[in-house]
Amino acid sequence: MRNAPRLHGPRPLKELGQHFLQDEEIASQIVESLRLRWEDRVVEIGPGRGVLLRFLLKQSHKVTAVELDARLMKSLTSAFGGHPGLNLIFGDFLEYDLRKYLSEDVSRVKIVGNIPYSLSSSILFYIFEIAGDIQKTGDHNLDSATLMLQREVAYRICAGPGGRDYGGITVFRSLVAEAEVLFDVPPNAFVPPPKVMSSVIRLTFFPQEKYKVADYHLFRDLVHTVFRQRRKMLKNTLKGLTWIRQDWANTSFDFTQRPEDLSAEEFIRLFNLIRN
Numbered sequence: 001m002r003n004a005p006r007l008h009g010p011r012p013l014k015e016l017g018q019h020f021l022q023d024e025e026i027a028s029q030i031v032e033s034l035r036l037r038w039e040d041r042v043v044e045i046g047p048g049r050g051v052l053l054r055f056l057l058k059q060s061h062k063v064t065a066v067e068l069d070a071r072l073m074k075s076l077t078s079a080f081g082g083h084p085g086l087n088l089i090f091g092d093f094l095e096y097d098l099r100k101y102l103s104e105d106v107s108r109v110k111i112v113g114n115i116p117y118s119l120s121s122s123i124l125f126y127i128f129e130i131a132g133d134i135q136k137t138g139d140h141n142l143d144s145a146t147l148m149l150q151r152e153v154a155y156r157i158c159a160g161p162g163g164r165d166y167g168g169i170t171v172f173r174s175l176v177a178e179a180e181v182l183f184d185v186p187p188n189a190f191v192p193p194p195k196v197m198s199s200v201i202r203l204t205f206f207p208q209e210k211y212k213v214a215d216y217h218l219f220r221d222l223v224h225t226v227f228r229q230r231r232k233m234l235k236n237t238l239k240g241l242t243w244i245r246q247d248w249a250n251t252s253f254d255f256t257q258r259p260e261d262l263s264a265e266e267f268i269r270l271f272n273l274i275r276n
Helices: 024-033 051-059 070-080 098-103 117-135 151-157 168-176 216-227 234-240 264-274
Strands: 041-045 063-067 086-090 109-114 142-150 177-185 198-205
Touching: 024 051, 024 142, 024 177, 024 198, 041 051, 051 063, 051 070, 051 109, 063 070, 070 086, 098 117, 117 142, 117 151, 117 168, 117 198, 142 151, 142 177, 151 168, 151 177, 151 198, 168 177, 168 198, 168 216, 168 264, 216 234, 216 264
Parallel strands: 041 063, 041 109, 063 086, 109 142
Antiparallel strands: 142 198, 177 198
């Protein structure tokens, strides 16, 4: 991998967790991994200085880029504002109405972005929630999300049961999408270089609801509660839940297991057994 020259543009802000992608070979590799068709719609989360955006606009004529930093919006508008296939939006992706965007057109939608480490969980859960809602319709167009994350987080999202990387966020991902790590990215691909490695993952969303969860908020409470003490057996951590049935310990489940041993299907079975 070559070191790309330092790009011109607003300086990265530490308070926003900005690490701008500067390596064009990596940007090209990410866009190639999207496997875009010309009619696909793309949403980029935080285009930054536009390195990824340049490659996206070569392969798709329907790109929506959501940027929170007003300084970057100014430079992006100057560089790309006249492009007929680009819709630049100033705002927070977490407040962007993705549901409305998905409903405006039947064409396939792909999400892509270099995600600030501090916001990765919030952004992922936002996407998971929307994906879960629209999958209930049985006919939706959210195809995939290709995201650059801190490597530790990336491998956690893509993990399987039984390993130390497996956690609560893995369970919620498993409800809505398959996941795979595509490749790792070293610090020198960014400016400024982060102190950790990054990885690009692809989430491929299920075409329809795969798992039915009767009460998503209580289910989330269950998963978060047991993973807060992941090395303890379920029979010890479940006692902290106030909403479970009184005779939960007598149900047909092996409560000597630890949370990292349970697949998404097993978590749902546990939830259905203990819910009051």
